[in-house]
Amino acid sequence: MMAEPEQRPVRIGLVGAGAIMRLSHGPTVSKSPDARLSGVFDPDGARAEALAGEFGAALHTTKLETLLASDIDAVIVASPNNLHEAAVVAAAAAGKHVFCEKPLSLDVAGARRMIDACETAGVLLQVGFNQRFWSQVQIAKAVIDAGVIGPIHAAHSNYGEKWTAYPAATTYRYDLARSGGATIIDLTIHRIDLLRHLVGEMTAVFADLSHHVLPQRVDDNVHVLTRFASGARGVLTSNRYSPAIADGTTLYGERGTIHIATETLNPFQAVPLAIYTESKASDLPEVLREAHYPDAWWKEFDGGWISVKPPRRSPYLAQLAAFCSSIRNGLPALVTGFDGLKAQEVVQASYLSVRDGCWVELPLPRDAAFVVPSY
Numbered sequence: 001m002m003a004e005p006e007q008r009p010v011r012i013g014l015v016g017a018g019a020i021m022r023l024s025h026g027p028t029v030s031k032s033p034d035a036r037l038s039g040v041f042d043p044d045g046a047r048a049e050a051l052a053g054e055f056g057a058a059l060h061t062t063k064l065e066t067l068l069a070s071d072i073d074a075v076i077v078a079s080p081n082n083l084h085e086a087a088v089v090a091a092a093a094a095g096k097h098v099f100c101e102k103p104l105s106l107d108v109a110g111a112r113r114m115i116d117a118c119e120t121a122g123v124l125l126q127v128g129f130n131q132r133f134w135s136q137v138q139i140a141k142a143v144i145d146a147g148v149i150g151p152i153h154a155a156h157s158n159y160g161e162k163w164t165a166y167p168a169a170t171t172y173r174y175d176l177a178r179s180g181g182a183t184i185i186d187l188t189i190h191r192i193d194l195l196r197h198l199v200g201e202m203t204a205v206f207a208d209l210s211h212h213v214l215p216q217r218v219d220d221n222v223h224v225l226t227r228f229a230s231g232a233r234g235v236l237t238s239n240r241y242s243p244a245i246a247d248g249t250t251l252y253g254e255r256g257t258i259h260i261a262t263e264t265l266n267p268f269q270a271v272p273l274a275i276y277t278e279s280k281a282s283d284l285p286e287v288l289r290e291a292h293y294p295d296a297w298w299k300e301f302d303g304g305w306i307s308v309k310p311p312r313r314s315p316y317l318a319q320l321a322a323f324c325s326s327i328r329n330g331l332p333a334l335v336t337g338f339d340g341l342k343a344q345e346v347v348q349a350s351y352l353s354v355r356d357g358c359w360v361e362l363p364l365p366r367d368a369a370f371v372v373p374s375y
């Protein structure tokens with residue numbers, strides 16, 4: 001029998017050499033069996049050179065054209081948000097596949113132009129919603145799809161990270177002209193995507209965004225109410241001032257509840273995934289039956305809480321593997337440009353809600369205004 005031909009690694013160029021490239025994408029590409037780091041571009045030449053040296057890329061440059069003219073197959077774009085579009089459009093025109101960090105753009109119109117550019121060029125576009133690749137999220141999705149908790153009517157998600165906790169290389173995040181928004185577009189957007197993924201499309205939002213602590217007058221306290229196409233209701237919250245990282249997503253269904261978290265360091269979150277169900281063990285999907293100790297140890301399980309300790313896998317490695325697999329097999333991205341656009345739309349609609357003090361229906365009209373509120 002002939003052995004499968006070995007596929008060569010996907011050659012990756014990094015667009016940007018800031019904090020997330022150093023903390024996540026650089027190390028992930030360099031340890032991935034699917035990819036190889038070929039080049040690094042950053043207008044700050046010292047940063048590009050340091051990152052290329054640290055993770056073994058042959059090329060470092062201060063010119064995007066030089067990176068795009070090299071033999072790379074794909075780019076990972078992680079620059080300040082307002083610069084994503086130009087890089088993605090240029091990469092697509094050069095025939096390179098694109099992985100773009102969230103948020104895709106500053107507004108829906110920008111996201112749409114980026115999707116169109118990639119479609120026209122016939123290249124893949126994947127968006128960096130890495131939280132979809134958390135093991136606990138993947139198990140929760142399978143449990144929801146198996147109907148274990150029944151129809152979901154309410155979803156709560158909280159994501160808070162003090163602004164000094166993250167070692168950003170630049171200050172673009174709190175300059176609204178470059179970021180398009182502060183906490184909502186940086187943190188909450190992950191949970192907008194997660195709730196779309198787990199509960200479905202959103203049809204309206206009502207937002208209260210306020211400023212309390214950050215030196216810049218930008219949103220550091222986010223409260224967004226959402227309605228879903230299914231009729232479910234959601235609440236998304238984020239903050240940038242509280243010292244303990246706050247994280248948790250809870251989904252309330254007619255027949256059960258799911259709680260998803262990242263860490264187990266906090267007394268309110270004993271495990272990364274907990275599921276309350278009224279089902280007997282024999283009616284549960286395998287992934288949950290496995291998570292529960294054999295009935296012989298305890299009493300027979302006929303409903304209650306099940307604590308799941310999912311394998312601790314790197315979501316960055318998993319999303320890169322998905323990106324490379326889509327490129328090699330000519331398959332659609334697992335997290336598409338459209339997902340990026342829809343999350344962007346919720347952010348943009350939230351700004352309109354703050355401006356007008358009312359619910360904003362989705363989808364937004366194509367000519368909807370982009371206004372970042374003043375606080």
Ligand SMILES: NC(=O)c1ccc[n+]([C@@H]2O[C@H](COP(=O)([O-])OP(=O)(O)OC[C@H]3O[C@@H](n4cnc5c(N)ncnc54)[C@H](O)[C@@H]3O)[C@@H](O)[C@H]2O)c1
Pocket residue numbers: 015016017018019020021041042043044047077078079080081083087101102103128129130167168169170171172186
């Ligand atoms: N998925 C996630 O969880 C996650 C986490 C962190 C950051 N991000 C995203 O990654 C992006 C970068 O964030 P960061 O924290 O690394 O920022 P950062 O401030 O640490 O670094 C930004 C880098 O971009 C460089 N830069 C400036 N102009 C550029 C250009 N025209 N082209 C390319 N690079 C340019 C800067 O010199 C700097 O090195 C943002 O869009 C952010 O939302 C995503």
